[in-house]
Amino acid sequence: MFSRIYGLLAGVVPEELRERVLTRLQTEPIADADPLGLAARATALIAESERSTDTRPLLDALVLVEAALRVVPSGHPDRHLHAGLGCDISKALYVRTNAVTHLNEAIRYVREVLREIPRTHVSYAGYLTVLGSLLRSRFQATNDMSALEESLKTCRDAVAMTRPDDAERAERINILARVLKFMYIRTDERSYNDERLALLRESVSVSPPGHPNRATSVAALGEALAEMAEATGDVDRLDEALEYLREAAEADSLHVSQLGTFLRVRYDLTRDLHALEESIETLRIAIAANRPDHGAPHVHLDQLAASLQALYERTEDLGVLEESIRISRQVLMMTPPRLLNRPRYLSTLARRLQQLYLRTRDVRVLNEAIESVQEAIETGTEPIAYAHRLAILGSLYRLRYLHTKDESELVKAVEVLRESVAAIPADHPTRQECIGELGLTLQGLSMVRSDTELLKEARDYSQEIADSTMVPLDMRVRSSMHLASISERLEDGEAALAAIERAVELAEVLTLDGVTEADRAHRLGELADLPGQAASAALLAGQPSRAVELLERTRGVLAADTLNQRSGEVERLRTAAPGWAADLAKVRTRLSSPTLARAAYRDLGVLLERIRGVPGFEDFQRPPRIEQLSRLAGSGPVVLISAGLFRSDALILTGRENDNGGDPVELVPLPELDRVEAARQAERLARAGRAALRDLSPEMHRVEVRDEVVDVLAWLWEVAAAPVLDHLGFTEAPAEGQEWPRLWWCPAHVLSFLPFHAAGRYQPAAPVVSAAPADRDQESPGPSAPPALSVLSVLDRVVSSYTTTVGALAQRERPRHSIPATLIVPVPDTPGAPLPGVVTETQALLRMVPDARPLLRPSRADVLEALPGYQIAHFACHGHADRTDPARSHLILTDHADAPLTLDDISHLNLSADLAYLSACSTGVAPVRLSDQFLHFTGAFQLAGYRHVIGTLWSVDDQVAAELATDFYDRLTGGGTFPPRTELSACALHDSIRALRARYPDNPALWAAHTHTGA
16 A cells, blocks of 8 residues: 555556555565565555554654665665655645645655656656645745746646646646746736636646546636636626536535635625625535645635625624634634745734724724734735735724824824835736825825825825726725815815716716625715715815705615616607617616626717707706706705715705805805714614613603703704704794795715704703694694794704605606505514504504505515505504615515515515505614615605605604504594595694604604605
């Protein structure tokens, strides 16, 4: 028996030697001077070593081999066989111990083999391949470039000596391809990658299905194709690679980890969350199935940590990030100090720790990140990786400055970032990442020192990235935003506006690259600051109307796309120019392909210009202009509120030209409205809303809840609501009998979570006069007389509504139904969280709307089938708003565990309906990063075609919700004396909230959550 430890020396040991050894093992005794006997005893020890982890049998076997070599002189026909056995044993020792001395011994032995046999020997090419593989291992262990160069020459020679029909050719090609990969990584010479790919395609061609090397060959080709696809962004090539990798993984579990790794690459290129989830599942399988011949387990663990990091960046699930970091630390504990990949493991750990610090602000985490990347810089030598590690260190120093306010940290950051930029070639495609970090840090140092020259230098770096076609599109968008920010600091409004408009144009292309709507939403979430920054830049340039247009263009992007597809414009085009309509449909199909999206976007621009040349189609699918938006404010002012980096403002459309040069936008600066503080206040409100549900009695948390909400509402009144109302002249409550003024709030970003309709200064301890009931005989129920409070609240001055965008108000122009049919969707008996108020609410609604149809035990299918037949839909159930992933938000019906009614289900309906009343919790809540995309149920029902939507900003109490709904429909129907007049929805809700406030004056968490959205 002759050992083939871990597959080394396969096929190079003549069969006759094995038979001779087996025969010799059966002969006793074996003399110390008998070379064959010594080899036989060594072979027996090797067999023993394979049954344990003890290296002593291998060391003893190596002593026997050395004894045999002392007996067998150079030139003896058996000497190369004994040296080959020594190589086999030394390699096995290296695999077990990672001791480079054993690797060097293996190389020494195989060199001796090659000296002992002629080039014409049948095993010469095989031994060359072994030497090349061992030299590559030495490069990986010691970073010795000369070893890699010799490995390349040796492996090329071995392949050149191997006939095309030789069974070993495929394996030797695969080993050469691995060496070429390392040469490409070290030199960035594309020719190495091209040679590698050509060789691997040959390897697959000579390894048909059933060939013993087939799995290895297709895995190697799949890996090469995937790496090239990753570098070029070619998703079609990546999908080809994944097919090869799936074949390899099915044939041999050795290749499962490769499949998991490149599924993550597919996610990186397409943002397809399913690919990332499959990557994680596949890598966990690979780790569970790991065998010694699969290689070091830390390699698979490292890939799993990378996929978990990507999932954290998508979901912001802190537990996922913490698992990624735990695995990264485990990888480092398993990694020898001199291993080639160790510096990379250190720098990736530093990146993950940086993300953890940004979530926890734990300076110990930040310091560990700095120590990790410093070790990576000290031990790694690859020039490009070195530059990027310096960039990581610079960004970490900048963060430590923000924690300590020690200017020296910022100075160190600039120093290492300058070194980083200097260390990377000017034409290298990843140089811009280092430049971007330097520009950001210079911007920070310029603020500390009030140094405009540093700021101008930062501007130049941002400009370079924004103009570069060598960097990813998302980096260009962010750099354009940085450029706009710097221009604002330099008070150059025109430059700021030009930069932000470029960012908007690039972002529109970028957000077309998503595979699914969820993927597009993720990309939009990464640009959450764009709308506010766009408005700020336009205002600095003195163009309020342009600020409104940009807000409209950058908010509600997904909704706008859906509405464009539903608009009558497309139908008119099919009639007027059917050929162009067909071309438009084809281009839009291409937009859903990540590889075709950017070219399709350019073709779309050309096609739209042609269509706009047709009379009557001049504005076909253009972003709305200010004149069009202004006309939608005819029923009352529309107040857009934006909080940017440097300023906050209310932009008011009144439907009339103002005195500011005819500009239809009235500007109200809001200097006290800070976006960071707004986010804090929104979170306070959400916490208080949840706490308010615990109890309505004076005990427990009532006082602190009351104080929290009262404080938030007072803050919102002072910094935003009061200045707007005062500017508009809404300074007091209407006199009895007067019509109440209407106003639409359109807040941007995190401001959309705040209840502008309820903002005010309240004195909860003061006596409150209950609101009088509405006169049921009047045409309109109208709000009741104001309570005996000061009018320092929005509720006491105007009737408020919300709108997702100004353009959404066009729904008021859709035809109304004369007698709306009503559907009730009640779920009172959710397991573990019953809602007894739903029964009361449903019974009251049936009394006032006797022909309403309640769905008994409603399922998702029941609801979706029924909704198109009704103009009013009343939901009384639990709702789940996922604050990280809107795709998981759903209304809780009877089958929610198996078939949840999701946002996607609702928003893709195309109805012409009147009213959706969502008597459920948090139906207006979305992830903060997606607040401008309205991925919540209130926005979904408006997008589905409902003219009016009643929703909630936080969790609501079951009984109080029933009271409010009962009062609302009582006012809407005149106590059941006429069908629901949905056009009165805003006034009815306003009046019902005021009545509820009169009942619970000291707990606004109970009555301030409900909102009216729509016309």
